[in-house]
Amino acid sequence: MKRIAESTVRRLSIYLSFLEEIGARGVLTTSSDDLARLGGTTSAQVRKDLSFFGSFGKRGLGYSVPELSAHLREILGLGRKWNVCIVGAGKIGGALARYAGFAERGFNITGMYDSDPHKLGKMYSGVAVQDIVHLERDIKSGKYQIAILTVPPENAQNIVDILVGAGIKAILSFAPLQLTTPPDVTLRTVNMAMELEGLTFALTKRSSDQQY
Amino acid sequence: MKRIAESTVRRLSIYLSFLEEIGARGVLTTSSDDLARLGGTTSAQVRKDLSFFGSFGKRGLGYSVPELSAHLREILGLGRKWNVCIVGAGKIGGALARYAGFAERGFNITGMYDSDPHKLGKMYSGVAVQDIVHLERDIKSGKYQIAILTVPPENAQNIVDILVGAGIKAILSFAPLQLTTPPDVTLRTVNMAMELEGLTFALTKRSSDQQY
DNA sequence: AGGGGCTTGTGAATTTGTTCACAAACTTAG
DNA sequence: CTAAGTTTGTGAACAAATTCACAAGCCCCT
The missing domain is CATH 3.40.50.720 (NAD(P)-binding Rossmann-like Domain)
Structure with a gap:
């Protein structure tokens, strides 16, 4: 696996906390643009960051909030207790x-x-x-x-x-x-x-x- | 003035705390190599970081610990109380x-x-x-x-x-x-x-x- | 079923940051 | 005073990270 930059990992954490926030409010889908705005970055950066780990979105539609949350939790190693x-x-x-x-x-x-x-x-x-x-x-x-x-x-x-x-x-x-x-x-x-x-x-x- | 990278500023802080530590022990001169070893980087990086702000060393000899400390304090804005x-x-x-x-x-x-x-x-x-x-x-x-x-x-x-x-x-x-x-x-x-x-x-x- | 309108995923281009490598400048020894 | 030995300062080469730009894919509407 390609080496992942620390800055990428930091951003994944930011995306995740945003996803959990809007998920709790009942929002079901979001876009790289939304994630970028909140994370203080660009939509291309968001998509590039995610692309290191797979492709989690649907073209034309965006990302499912619960699905992407789950993927990010898994990627960050939060699928277990520490x-x-x-x-x-x-x-x-x-x-x-x-x-x-x-x-x-x-x-x-x-x-x-x-x-x-x-x-x-x-x-x-x-x-x-x-x-x-x-x-x-x-x-x-x-x-x-x-x-x-x-x-x-x-x-x-x-x-x-x-x-x-x-x-x-x-x-x-x-x-x-x-x-x-x-x-x-x-x-x-x-x-x-x-x-x-x-x-x-x-x-x-x-x-x-x-x-x- | 050219934009300074955040990573450079972080390293300057590290150099300064190392300088203050050895300064307190009475060490009078040091080299980019010493600073690099302690800061977990390379001597070229140290010299490049400093070069954005001026040239503070003496070729063949290195840096005066109190002088470089003072310069770094000034650069980082620590020459006053906050x-x-x-x-x-x-x-x-x-x-x-x-x-x-x-x-x-x-x-x-x-x-x-x-x-x-x-x-x-x-x-x-x-x-x-x-x-x-x-x-x-x-x-x-x-x-x-x-x-x-x-x-x-x-x-x-x-x-x-x-x-x-x-x-x-x-x-x-x-x-x-x-x-x-x-x-x-x-x-x-x-x-x-x-x-x-x-x-x-x-x-x-x-x-x-x-x-x- | 086909076309329009979005949004993703990703190579290529660009920008930013790091490392290399060496001339310049200083010290010390003889 | 000269030569040998260091270590700095810095352009140039390289590597890493970000941004651009666009084809591919999906949904919705008619």
Whole structure:
């Protein structure tokens, strides 16, 4: 199979959430044009994105909302439940544990880990914080397919190495630094300070543009 | 000035955080090769990224860490303080308000807003939650340059319109949906469920790869 | 049953972003 | 002062992603 660009996968997620929204409102069919308008892209882009995976529409008519939703869920791997653990029960970890949006999408937070003895046993949405020494064992036993990392930056690479060693294949990190994983382990990093820097760059560039 | 790719700006942020790290350890010079290794890219990419903004190195020697840091801070618009408000004092908003990483980078959370009367007056890191009816007035008076949006998706576009109407030019949204702003307002969206979907796509694709 | 009006699916063209490769410029050693 | 050894900065080559443009297919109307 041809390599799929990350930007394509991001757009598929956008299309899916739009489809689910209009599906819930009872809309039965839609078009690449509709999907494009909402996704902030072009209809050709939508059709190209979908074409990597098959052809799901009817010429002259568009796409069936429930059908395309189902296909996208399948493509994105949402046809099953995923068990996720959160490593680091600080502010962000705690907020994510309570975030309802994950469960809606089939992501179950079934474990939390921390090294701070004061946090052990604390409950977040029915999940108790465990000692991080059990993390390796639990991953090895197949309890989790995905780990969310919300630990301080100085420990992050260390924990990543433990996760990888125990066999995890997908990590979502919120630590503000560049981490490394072997090629067979997928890592995504969300760095909030970096997002803000993207904004300040735009703000600063705008005002200098106006001078020229 | 030539348009700068978003990927370039992201990398500049990565270079800067690496420079600040080694600068704090007393390292005085570095090379495009070092920056590349840490940033997960190539030395040619590093030099090309920097070349859009000037030439900051010395041939044969590399880059002065403090000098290049200062240039990158300037380029990214970090040469000043930025006042940021958080709209939506729920779990994620609260966690962000307390997140120390922002202040370190010169982003001051100086206001929080919510519409829920139960949340008014609550303190987060010394900032009290105000009624959202004051938001428009405060932006118009120039109190904030950046808004962080952590409201439920059903209200998000509505709030964006208020923010834009009041003159904000940069928004960081955590709402899990596609928002629209006029072209002179920069919007970045962090969608955590979407990040997880990127991971499940990779996990699913990997196993189907193995079949072929 | 045939024609008109849509909308998809997809090669080809274009644009955007990355990598290559090397001259230019600097440091250090002798 | 010259030569050897580095590392930058940047056009040119290449690769990736997006957009264009149009044939193919489907529905509906007469």
